[in-house]
Amino acid sequence: MSAFSNCIVEQEHSQIFKMGGSYVVQALLTDLYQITMAYAYWKCGKMNDDSVFDLFFRKNPFQGEFTIFAGLEECIRLLQGFRFSDSDIEYLKIVMPPTTDPEFFNYLKTVSAKDITLSAVPEGEVVFPKVPLITVTGPLAVVQLLETPLLNLVNYASLVATNAARFRLAAGPDIVLLEFGLRRAQGPDGGLSASRYCYLGGFDGTSNVLAGKLFGIPVKGTHAHAFVTSFINLQEVKIRTLMSAEGSREVDFVDLCLKYQAELSSIIDFLPDQVVEGELAAFICYALAFCTGFLALIDTYDVIRSGLPNFCTVAMALHELGYQAQGIRLDSGDLSYLSQLVKSKFVKIAAHYRLPWFEKLSIVASNDINEDTIHSLNHQGHTISCFGIGTHLVTCQKQPALGCIFKLVEVKKKARIKLSEDVDKVTIPGQKSVYRLYGANGTALVDLLQSSTEPVPQVGQRVLCQHPFQETKRAYVIPTAVRSLHVTWWKDGKVVQYLPTLGELREKAKQSLSSVRPDHKRTLNPTPYKVSVSSALYTFIHDLWLENAPIGELS
């Protein structure tokens, strides 16, 4: 086990955390090879070579053709606090080989992000493969040290935000989407990241209370099956009275419920001796605690014979006292059938008592929902007004990792290329500018990468956009608008841009998605969005490639 005592660890942990509702990650949260590379750079005097690294991904997740970029604020917070503490250095002295020059550790003590410049696409923007999401420039060893934490902060954030956006596209704009994934996430802050970035991607709230407190996300929730099973009979309802909403009368609420139970049994067709008494007791107690927002989980025993009748019973008793119930939750069974059945009973009650709001009660569904379930429910028909989604949302079951990578593209002003047998893995060298060219109606047409020294493409002028690796794939574009996608966020040791709130990022994501053509966003066989290079950059890439590739020999 570690040679480090608890007290050191305790001090350290207070540094991992926090400014402005975000985590701050320690410099030591990195792969060891970043430290060994830093040593090798330092040893050969290259640690301060000017370098440029691009962070990007090669393939959109979930067989889709778009990605929401997220995690940028956390990256900037990382830079703010980036340093090795004394105890980190002590630990590294143990980990590094004994031949390591002791002077290196003094160098590590001086490492910070003061000479780093970070430019990036704004957080919440829709992004595409090969486009540098983040470009970091600065001393080679320091930029390299940033690789692992930057990837850690962007990969999951962008993946889960994209997943959330896909659920939103599947569900449509009017259905309430709640994230319920804390128990299935990768530990405590896996859960916090999930809540934060699902909200960014278009969810309406979370069950995660700490996420609500830290990030201001609306928190939602009612009760579990255990609440229902903890009640056995109506004798357990000790405090039975409820005051009416306007404060004029106090009644025995249990008796009132029993009156409605008898009345409703013929209206919505159930047998009072078949409902589970413990469940009715649980609903009554829940309603006594939440008379203004009664929402009950109705599938603990039997939705049709017990849960739904018990809910309607309590909801009508509340109504008599001037309170409006909120709705029900289904956590098992055939959600298409059950939601429609529930709705039909609500409609009957609404008609019988002339209470139009009764047929508009919430129907929340929360049983192992994924994107495909929503599409399938849409197809079969359902009356669900809210989905509570956990496992498949936060674990991104369909593809649990986004493959962002961080590649050196320039060192000492010389462009660098990483070759591969697989053309898709060849990097686009050099420091680049990134433009998004728009067509009529503000629709995004193409993203264009250029060498940073090339002139900005002009509105109304023809621009040749080439596939970076396939010579014959190219097109002329006449943009009606041109936007430079990269913004500088960090320079000279400080944040140089306003960092939007989470609510603003959520709005940004929504807007950005709306500028993308529907066929890029559809589930089945979406059209790939084009990411191109200028013809100057095309030539540059291919010259450098030839220069660096060993020539094969046929034998």
Place this chain on the structure above:
Amino acid sequence: MSAFSNCIVEQEHSQIFKMGGSYVVQALLTDLYQITMAYAYWKCGKMNDDSVFDLFFRKNPFQGEFTIFAGLEECIRLLQGFRFSDSDIEYLKIVMPPTTDPEFFNYLKTVSAKDITLSAVPEGEVVFPKVPLITVTGPLAVVQLLETPLLNLVNYASLVATNAARFRLAAGPDIVLLEFGLRRAQGPDGGLSASRYCYLGGFDGTSNVLAGKLFGIPVKGTHAHAFVTSFINLQEVKIRTLMSAEGSREVDFVDLCLKYQAELSSIIDFLPDQVVEGELAAFICYALAFCTGFLALIDTYDVIRSGLPNFCTVAMALHELGYQAQGIRLDSGDLSYLSQLVKSKFVKIAAHYRLPWFEKLSIVASNDINEDTIHSLNHQGHTISCFGIGTHLVTCQKQPALGCIFKLVEVKKKARIKLSEDVDKVTIPGQKSVYRLYGANGTALVDLLQSSTEPVPQVGQRVLCQHPFQETKRAYVIPTAVRSLHVTWWKDGKVVQYLPTLGELREKAKQSLSSVRPDHKRTLNPTPYKVSVSSALYTFIHDLWLENAPIGELS
């Protein structure tokens, strides 16, 4: 956004963390419905009802038939620090409806784990579906509040430990397994949890430096492609000299390498004018920094024409100075073919120079490895001595969530049952004892659940073990050893057992796995391990079921 200022958040965060190298999770890291249920319990005077909850899962992950239980120490740390801070309470006042009785918040301030008893299977043990991994007893409202954080802490920990154990079974005992997943985990502590529990499950080390510092896990790593591409030519090697190991001679290391390059070109058959000069410069600089442990990533440009020749060149030059290189890493391409090709060149050099260690150099592979890849490589043949595994290990791609649940099984000494249309979802009611019955050679035969009042099964005596839900599935077992699986870990406000170190837990997992029959552990169609109930518990379950189930009506 949250109404809470940064300073409050900052103070709070220092409480999330830490004793003994573990995180301590705040009480507020929970689902809102735990709070609303606590309020309803409090409101109806049930908050202190004696309750018993079981934490268990219904299905082993990864189409397998075993699971490694992990996360227990973190659960116990949760209990140690379990309380709502003043700012938590202030936040909850905003979140709860305005009708909430203010006295409830005073009650919340008094909540702690002092009246909680937690018993559980020891961490690291192999476990099976339906067996309570953790049983928590205590006041209903408080136990309920623990649900979400306990699930959060156990689900991912057990899932990833099980995944790691499966990779270990696939790779065999002699191959070194390293966890490289930090950049693909769910944020910073998703990465820390992954490192911790992969080690528990049988990995040998991690790339995650902070995990090394906090948990004492061996950390490993070399360099990335960027290190190689950052060098252009040999002129960049500014400090060219290297002292021999025994300190007697200092040479121009670049010249020495060039001498070996010429010599080796005919021995292992390459063209010196085809190797990439920048790569050779990178390897030389890396060797100058790590002369005692030189391991090079050889696939940046071309393994056969450049990477491998450059590695061998530098390794032989090191050898002349008395240093032994460590090996190579492959991060792309056909790992079966390439590893065997690399080995064949190593063998040639070993034979030519009579250096037996040269053919035993490490061959590390790290390209998108999953369990199936390892099985397939075993089948095809390979010479890999170490796998570095990231994405598929930490995201548990094959099944990214373990479905642990937390169910009420008894309240006020009355057993409770949760019914479901799906028999597999019916809970096993009441407080139970859990025994593992062993056969000859210490092999685990069956896990047996009994009501806690039944006598302990005796060695050498016939025990009737029944399937909990299928009457005809039953068997007699005569155990040669009987072990009570549950141990009390927390009682009367304190830890009442020695908490093993991570190294001890890793050993425990290894031992526990070795007591499980191979056919339960195999990848293809493994045999399910039997989890049974005593015949008394069987009868009890079914009586309670009938008592609670509404009777249907055919129409």
